Amino acid sequence: MAQTVQTVPESAGRVGEGxxxxxxxxxxxxxxxxxxxxxxVDVIFTLCGGHIxxxxxxxxxxxxxxxxxxxxxxxxHAADGYARITGRPGCAVVTAGPGTTDAVTGxxxxxxxxxxxxxxxxxxxxxxxxxxxxQDLPHVDMMAPIxxxxxxxxxxxxxxxxxxxxxxxxxxxxxxxxxxxIPRDILDAKVPLEKARIPEAGHYRASTKSAGDxxxxxxxxxxxxxxxxxxxxxxxxxxxxxxxxxxxxxVRTLNVxxxxxxxxxxxxxxxxxxxxxLSRRYAFNNADLIIxxxxxxxxxxxxxxxxxxxxxxxxxDLDYRTVGKNRDIDLGIVGDAGLVLSAVTAAASGRISxxxxxxxxxxxxxxxxxxxxxxxxxxxxxxxKNPIDPYRLVHEINEFLTEDSIYIGDGGDIVTFSGQxxxxxxxxxxxxxxxxxxxxxxVPFAMAAKYARPASEVVCLFGDGAFSLxxxxxxxxxxFGLPFVGIVGNNSSMNQxxxxxxxxxxxxxxxxxxxxxxxxxxxxxxxxxxxxxxxxDPADIRPAxxxxxxxxxxxxxxxxxxxxxxxxxxMNQTMYK
Numbered sequence: 296m297a298q299t300v301q302t303v304p305e306s307a308g309r310v311g312e313g314x315x316x317x318x319x320x321x322x323x324x325x326x327x328x329x330x331x332x333x334x335x336v337d338v339i340f341t342l343c344g345g346h347i348x349x350x351x352x353x354x355x356x357x358x359x360x361x362x363x364x365x366x367x368x369x370x371x372h373a374a375d376g377y378a379r380i381t382g383r384p385g386c387a388v389v390t391a392g393p394g395t396t397d398a399v400t401g402x403x404x405x406x407x408x409x410x411x412x413x414x415x416x417x418x419x420x421x422x423x424x425x426x427x428x429x430q431d432l433p434h435v436d437m438m439a440p441i442x443x444x445x446x447x448x449x450x451x452x453x454x455x456x457x458x459x460x461x462x463x464x465x466x467x468x469x470x471x472x473x474x475x476x477i478p479r480d481i482l483d484a485k486v487p488l489e490k491a492r493i494p495e496a497g498h499y500r501a502s503t504k505s506a507g508d509x510x511x512x513x514x515x516x517x518x519x520x521x522x523x524x525x526x527x528x529x530x531x532x533x534x535x536x537x538x539x540x541x542x543x544x545x546v547r548t549l550n551v552x553x554x555x556x557x558x559x560x561x562x563x564x565x566x567x568x569x570x571x572x573l574s575r576r577y578a579f580n581n582a583d584l585i586i587x588x589x590x591x592x593x594x595x596x597x598x599x600x601x602x603x604x605x606x607x608x609x610x611x612d613l614d615y616r617t618v619g620k621n622r623d624i625d626l627g628i629v630g631d632a633g634l635v636l637s638a639v640t641a642a643a644s645g646r647i648s649x650x651x652x653x654x655x656x657x658x659x660x661x662x663x664x665x666x667x668x669x670x671x672x673x674x675x676x677x678x679x680k681n682p683i684d685p686y687r688l689v690h691e692i693n694e695f696l697t698e699d700s701i702y703i704g705d706g707g708d709i710v711t712f713s714g715q716x717x718x719x720x721x722x723x724x725x726x727x728x729x730x731x732x733x734x735x736x737x738v739p740f741a742m743a744a745k746y747a748r749p750a751s752e753v754v755c756l757f758g759d760g761a762f763s764l765x766x767x768x769x770x771x772x773x774x775f776g777l778p779f780v781g782i783v784g785n786n787s788s789m790n791q792x793x794x795x796x797x798x799x800x801x802x803x804x805x806x807x808x809x810x811x812x813x814x815x816x817x818x819x820x821x822x823x824x825x826x827x828x829x830x831x832d833p834a835d836i837r838p839a840x841x842x843x844x845x846x847x848x849x850x851x852x853x854x855x856x857x858x859x860x861x862x863x864x865x866m867n868q869t870m871y872k
Contacts, residue, residue, distance in 0.1 A: 318487040324349025330458035333496040340370040344390020346417025371401020376743030391417035392430025408729030411465035420480035438474040459494040469614035507630030516642035522584035531557035532589020538633030561719035573668035592621040682857035705737025706758025707791030709784035711862035735764030745777040753779035772849040786858035820851035
């Protein structure tokens with residue numbers, strides 16, 4: 296009997312013309328992580344919550360580190376600090392409701408400090424909108440006044456696109472923070488990868504560097520040609536714009552004495568003949584040309600009133616709205632500090648060779664004022680008094696710093712002392728809260744700085760009141776192996792406020808609401824696995840700092856300082872006048 300052979304049609308087992316392969320799917324959290332990676336973000340600072348965990352999953356796949364902290368304020372401050380250190384935007388991720396409200400202070404601080412960071416907050420599902428879902432709050436409305444951009448991600452396929460949009464807004468004009476809330480169902484849902492727009496790194500943002508109006512550049516060059524007693528203040532935007540080289544060339548080529556504030560500190564190294572600090576008020580009273588770079592006329596500048604009314608005043612800033620605010624000026628230039636200063640140097644250097652040489656007397660005049668102020672203060676910097684004079688503490692810290700030490704100040708009165716004495720040895724090595732005056736930035740800034748620049752030493756001076764606000768994240772530093780040298784200037788008081796109360800209401804009411812316990816922060820450090828020492832004798836400060844450095848651990852040196860002395864800056868605060 297013949298065997299029947301069945302033939303199989305060639306089409307059998309193949310995808311028919313009407314069939315399609317399953318599309319590759321991707322979740323909202325993974326799209327967010329891809330957008331962060333495209334922006335150059337290599338770490339997020341976070342406190343976990345059920346609304347946001349898909350972002351963690353995406354970050355793992357994209358090779359983005361996740362540093363989990365103990366309070367959302369720390370996450371936001373750390374993202375701010377990361378941006379300051381690296382020049383790249385920082386990112387914090389927090390859950391909805393109280394997670395987002397806890398981060399508000401960090402975002403507000405970044406706004407006033409012009410620091411580019413993105414806060415991502417969770418939100419209840421869109422399908423539960425207005426139903427009273429867990430931790431539901433109007434985050435976007437709350438964040439709008441303290442950010443440059445605040446929005447909800449409306450659909451999963453838009454997640455990466457909206458993240459890139461938020462980052463673009465961070466760099467519009469002067470930098471600042473953005474906020475995004477992402478509903479849980481938007482974050483967790485998956486969409487076909489082909490339907491999602493994922494901006495490619497380097498292809499979705501224009502250059503932010505503007506060279507300023509050429510006519511204004513020429514006018515400033517002309518003003519420098521005629522000036523006999525010019526000076527320049529190099530503010531935080533000098534570091535923001537990475538304009539150190541341009542600023543250094545400007546002051547040296549044109550022989551202009553320079554003062555520095557905020558993140559601009561360290562632009563010129565200590566000992567540079569054009570680097571001045573203690574004679575600033577004298578210079579502002581006697582200069583005929585004052586150039587203010589990247590610093591608003593806010594309370595730190597007496598709203599502009601600290602500049603001589605007879606001087607020609609020039610203001611250079613990234614933000615048009617800042618130029619001329621609170622004080623009339625003679626010339627305003629909107630642009631990148633580096634490009635503007637380089638252009639002015641090129642325009643003026645060939646015109647004022649005689650004038651530059653003639654400024655020797657002006658520099659000598661300022662140096663004499665500088666030396667007189669330094670000699671007047673030196674005995675206190677070397678004082679052997681006990682309790683320890685805060686000037687002695689900050690003097691020892693200044694002597695301890697190396698060219699690679701990042702200095703962070705977190706406190707009121709004690710950090711005001713340090714602002715007069717501590718001089719970073721290199722650009723980018725000074726961090727303080729900025730004009731919002733936020734206490735509690737020290738641990739998160741140290742965390743960000745040590746993560747971003749692991750080879751650099753991080754040294755942080757805390758007031759005892761300031762440390763207590765975010766100090767539990769010292770444990771995070773231990774857990775992630777991020778050593779730093781921490782010093783607590785401990786006077787068991789919120790002394791800056793105490794001074795004001797005494798000034799306004801008398802000694803009898805000077806201790807209301809500002810007195811703290813005698814806390815042994817060195818023991819706290821050891822309890823959490825770090826290094827700690829107590830110091831009561833000024834001669835023991837430097838050896839303790841050296842041992843902290845050698846320990847290779849997060850450390851706290853608890854230095855008991857005299858509670859009955861106040862920094863000049865504290866005593867001169869206008870709010871107490």
